[in-house]
Amino acid sequence: MSTLGDGDDRTWRLVEDLFPLHRAVTGPGVRATLARVAEEIPLDVHEVPSGTPVLDWTVPDEWTVREAWIEGSDGRRFADISQNNLHLMSYSRPVRGRFSLAELDDHVHSMPDRPHAIPFKASLFGNSWAFCLAHNDRVALAEGDYEVCVDATLEPGSLTYGELVLPGETTDEILLTTHVCHPSMANDNLSGIAVLTEIGRRLADRTRRYTYRLLFIPGTFGSITWLAMHREAVARVRHGLVLTGLGDASSLHYKRSRRGSTEIDRAADIVFRDRAAGDRSIPFSPYGYDERQFCSPGFDLAVGRLSRSLHGEFPEYHTSDDNLSFIDLAQLNDAADAVDAILDVLESNRTMVNLAPEGEPQLGRRGLFTSLGGGIDAKSFEMVLLWVLSDSDGSKDLIDIADHCKLPYSQVVHAADALEAAGLLEEAE
Numbered sequence: 235m236s237t238l239g240d241g242d243d244r245t246w247r248l249v250e251d252l253f254p255l256h257r258a259v260t261g262p263g264v265r266a267t268l269a270r271v272a273e274e275i276p277l278d279v280h281e282v283p284s285g286t287p288v289l290d291w292t293v294p295d296e297w298t299v300r301e302a303w304i305e306g307s308d309g310r311r312f313a314d315i316s317q318n319n320l321h322l323m324s325y326s327r328p329v330r331g332r333f334s335l336a337e338l339d340d341h342v343h344s345m346p347d348r349p350h351a352i353p354f355k356a357s358l359f360g361n362s363w364a365f366c367l368a369h370n371d372r373v374a375l376a377e378g379d380y381e382v383c384v385d386a387t388l389e390p391g392s393l394t395y396g397e398l399v400l401p402g403e404t405t406d407e408i409l410l411t412t413h414v415c416h417p418s419m420a421n422d423n424l425s426g427i428a429v430l431t432e433i434g435r436r437l438a439d440r441t442r443r444y445t446y447r448l449l450f451i452p453g454t455f456g457s458i459t460w461l462a463m464h465r466e467a468v469a470r471v472r473h474g475l476v477l478t479g480l481g482d483a484s485s486l487h488y489k490r491s492r493r494g495s496t497e498i499d500r501a502a503d504i505v506f507r508d509r510a511a512g513d514r515s516i517p518f519s520p521y522g523y524d525e526r527q528f529c530s531p532g533f534d535l536a537v538g539r540l541s542r543s544l545h546g547e548f549p550e551y552h553t554s555d556d557n558l559s560f561i562d563l564a565q566l567n568d569a570a571d572a573v574d575a576i577l578d579v580l581e582s583n584r585t586m587v588n589l590a591p592e593g594e595p596q597l598g599r600r601g602l603f604t605s606l607g608g609g610i611d612a613k614s615f616e617m618v619l620l621w622v623l624s625d626s627d628g629s630k631d632l633i634d635i636a637d638h639c640k641l642p643y644s645q646v647v648h649a650a651d652a653l654e655a656a657g658l659l660e661e662a663e
Contacts, residue, residue, distance in 0.1 A: 243563065244274065245428050245431070245432055245563060245566055245567070246563050248270065248271070248274060248427070248428055248431060249420065249424050249425075249427075249428050249558065249561070249566075250558065251270055252267055252270055252424050252427065253418055253420060253424060253557075253558060254319070254418065255267055255270075255319075255417070255418075256299065256315065256319045256417050256418075257414060257415050257416060257417045257423070258297050258324045258325065258356070258415060258417065259294065259297070259324075259325075259356075259358060259393070259415045259452045259453070259454075259455050260284075260294060260295070260296040260297055260391060260392070260393050260394065260452065261296050261297050261298050261299075261391070262298060263417065264394045264395075264414055264415065264452060265279070265394050267414050267427070267450075268394065268395075268396040268414065268450060271396060271427065271431055271450060272396070274431050274434070274435065275398055275431055275434035275435060275438070275448075276398060277396040277397065277398055277450065278396065278397045278398070278399075279394060279395070279396050279397075280394070280395055280396075280397060281392035281393070281394055282392055282393045282394075282395075282459050282463070283390070283391075283392050284296060284390040284391050284392060284393070285390065286393075286459075287462075288455075288458050288459045288461075288462035288463070289458050289461065289462045291455065291458055293392070293393045293455065293459060294358060294359075294393070294455065295388050295389055295390055295391060296388070296389065296390070296391025296392060296393075297324070297325050297386065297387070297388050298386060298387050298391075299315065299322060299326070299384070299385065299386040300385045300386065301314075301315065301316065301383060301385045302314070302315045302321065302322040302326070302365070302383060302384045302385065302386070303315070303316075303321075303382075303383050304338070304365060304380050304381070304382055304383075305380065305381040305382075305383075306375075306376070306378065306380055307378045307379060307380075312367075312371065313365040313366070313367055318352055318418065318554060319417035319418040320352045320353070320354050320366055320417060320418055320419075320553075320554050321352060321365055321366055321367070322364075322365060322366070322384065323343065323355040323356060323357055323362075323363065323364035323365065323366060324354075324355065324356035324357070324358075324417070325356055325357050325358050325360070325388070326357070326362065326363035326364060326384050326386060327361055327362065327363050327384070327386065327388060328363075328384050328385060328386045328387065328388075329363050329382055329383075329384045330382065330383050330384070330385075331381075331382060332379045332380065332381055332382070333379065333380050333382055334378075334379055334380075335375055335376070335377050335378060335379075335380065338375075338380050338382065339372075339375075341362075341363060341364045341365060341382075342364065342365050342366070342367055342372055343355050343364055343365070343366045343367070344366070344367050344368065344369035344371075344372040345368075345369055345553065346369050348369070348549060348553060348555070349368060349369035349370045350368050350369075350370060350555075351368060351550075351553040351554050351555045352366050352367065352368055352553060352554035353366050353552060353553055353554075354366070354416070354417070354419065354552040354553065354554075363384050365382075368554075393452060393455055393456070393459055394452075395414075395449065395450060395451040395452065395456050395459070395460065396414070396449070396450035396451075397447065397448065397449055397450070398434055398446075398447075398448040399445065399446070399447050399448075400434075400437050400438060400442060400445065400446040400447075400448075401442075401445050402442035402443050402444045402445040402446065403441075403442065403443050403444075404443060404444060404445065405445055405470055406444055406445065406470055406472045407444060407445045407446070407447050407467065407470045407471045407472060408444045408445070408446050408447070408471075408472065408473045408474065408475075408577065408580060409447050409449065409471045409473070409474035409475070409528070409535070409537065410430055410433060410446065410447070410448045410449070410474070410475050410477065410573075411430075411448070411449040411450075411451060411457065411474070411475075411476050411477070411524055411528075412426030412427050412429070412430045412449075412450060412451075412476070412477045412478060413426065413451060413452060413453035413456065413478065413523065413524065414427060414450045414451065414452060414456075415452040415453050415456070416453075418554075418557075419552070419556040419557075420481060420556055420557055420558050420560055420561045421479050421480075421481050421482050421542075421543070421550070421556050421560055421561050422478065422479055422545065422551060422552065422556055423478075424481075424561075425478070425479060425480040425481035425482075425561055425566060425569070426476075426477040426478040426479070426480060427450065428480075428481075428566050429477050429480050429566055429569050429570050429573065430448055430450065430477050432566075432567075432570045433448070433570060433573050433574070433577075434448050436570070436574060437577075442581070443581050444472070444473075444580065444581065445470070447467065447471075451524070453523060453524060454524065454527065456524070457524035457527040457528060458527055461527060461528070461533060468533060468535070471528075471535050471536075471537075472497075472536065473496070473497060473498040473501075473536050473537075473580055474498070474528055474535055474536060474537030474538070475498065475537065475538055475539070475540055475573065475576065476523050476524050476525045476528070476537060476538070476539040476540070477539075477540055477541075477569075477573065478523050478539070478540075478541050478545070479541035479542050479543060479544075479545060480540065480541060480542055480565065480566060480569035481542070481560070481561025481562060481565050481566050481569075482542050482543050482548065482550075482560060482561055482562075482565065483542075483562065483565065484542040484543040484548075485511060485512040485513050485514070485542065486506070486511070486513040486514075486540060486541070486542055486568075486569065486572055487513070487514060487515075487516055487540070487541055487542065487544060488502040488503075488506065488513070488514075488515045488516070488538055488539070488540055489515075489516050489517075489518060489519075489522065489525060489538055489539040489540075489541070490502075490515055490516065490517055490518050490538055491518060491525075491529055491535070491536050491537055491538050492518045492529035492530075492531075492534055493534065493536065494517065494518060496536035496538075497536065497580065497583065497631075497633070498536050498537075498538055498576065498580060499515070499536075499538060500633045500634075500637075501576050501579040501580050501583065501633060502515060502538060502540075502576055503515055503637075504579060504633050504636055504637060504643050505572060505575045505576050505579060505643070507637075508575075508642050508643055508644070509572065509575070511568075513572070516544075522539060522545065523539060523545070525537050525538065525539040540569065540572065540573060540576075542565065542569070579633065579643060582632065582647045583631050583632050583633050584631060584632060584650075584661050584662075585626075585628060585629075585630065585631040585632075585661065585662040586622070586626040586628075586631075586632070586650055586653075586654070586659045586660065586661055586662060587626055587627070587628045587659065587660055587661075587662050588623050588624075588626040588627065588658065588659060589657065589658055589659060589660055590623075590658050591627070594620070594623070595623070595658055597616065597619055600656040600657075600658070601656070602615075602619060602652050602653070602656055603615065603616070614645075615645075615649065617641075618639075618641055618645045618646060618648075618649040619649045619652070619653060621635060621638075621639040621641065621646070621649075622635055622646060622649045622650050622653060622659070623653065623658065623659075625638060625639070626650075626653075626659055628662045632646050632647055632650055
């Protein structure tokens with residue numbers, strides 16, 4: 235795929251700058267990532283000490299790696315993280331010594347079914363070390379001894395996450411999150427960071443009914459930690475969206491919340507219908523990204539997930555093939571537009587009551603046909619007005635009405651605004 239980006243594009247520059255950073259659940263790579271995002275939007279960075287109890291878990295020790303490589307008897311180094319971060323299994327313990335090929339092979343991961351790609355592996359709770367190689371390179375290793383270096387530390391530190399809160403007219407919140415813990419993978423990590431950063435820029439420039447909370451968090455541990463430590467904020471979350479895997483060539487997939495029919499689920503459905511781009515909704519499952527934490531039974535928040543190719547279901551997933559050539563700036567921008575559209579629906583959706591329900595009111599004398607907009611003609615706009623009046627009995631919100639009459643949501647909102655301004659509708663209490 236081509237990247238369409240150029241040196242002047244902020245989104246693509248962000249992706250390029252973040253790609254080389256060695257991220258893990260904890261450590262300097264996450265801090266460097268958040269510092270770069272903070273050049274685009276104003277983040278508050280939080281540190282939660284290792285050992286802090288968070289729900290059924292404990293914040294882990296901080297892992298830092300300085301160098302890691304394997305050296306053959308000929309002095310040639312390979313599997314060097316200075317060349318590719320994926321060469322070292324994340325959270326590998328420190329090691330320095332000589333190993334035979336047979337001994338080394340017990341500490342090597344590769345993918346026979348994708349022999350040119352380096353796999354991504356992590357072992358957060360193991361006291362182990364390993365390197366990751368393209369399978370073609372692994373099978374080409376000659377007999378002999380190999381020098382191994384993993385210069386790393388695992389010691390008490392903290393878990394780091396970034397947060398941006400944009401106050402709205404109400405304290406009810408929309409929660410938007412992405413994970414920041416994967417090294418050098420463009421779709422499964424950087425695409426979510428790039429899209430959420432762009433959404434932060436857009437939200438800052440507009441009037442907001444809801445308060446927005448943007449979280450840049452390590453996967454699993456970040457959401458569990460935030461949920462454990464922010465009970466008051468959790469109670470204010472009305473809608474939420476996890477963003478990941480948004481840069482590849484696939485159409486969009488919206489994973490529904492655990493309840494399956496929340497307002498954000500319906501908002502995504504109506505946006506996908508109006509986009510007519512082949513996007514589709516899929517049911518909730520307790521496997522995936524941080525939506526499974528936010529939707530766990532004890533919280534059961536109305537949080538969905540937006541992605542393109544589903545995790546684990548595209549060949550490049552968790553390999554070195556998930557690189558900058560695998561994602562496309564146009565796809566990132568399209569994903570940001572889809573998020574924008576979902577948020578616009580949530581911002582504008584409301585339940586209305588017809589104040590002139592007995593018979594059809596005179597629309598022309600109220601100047602409603604001068605309220606045309608969006609390229610709609612007078613006859614078509616009259617039909618939207620009539621549908622909104624007919625369905626505004628206090629039992630349907632605007633999403634319901636747009637779904638019922640099969641008309642674009644934007645036209646339904648425009649008609650509702652015009653009717654409300656003309657004194658024919660009011661918002662239900």
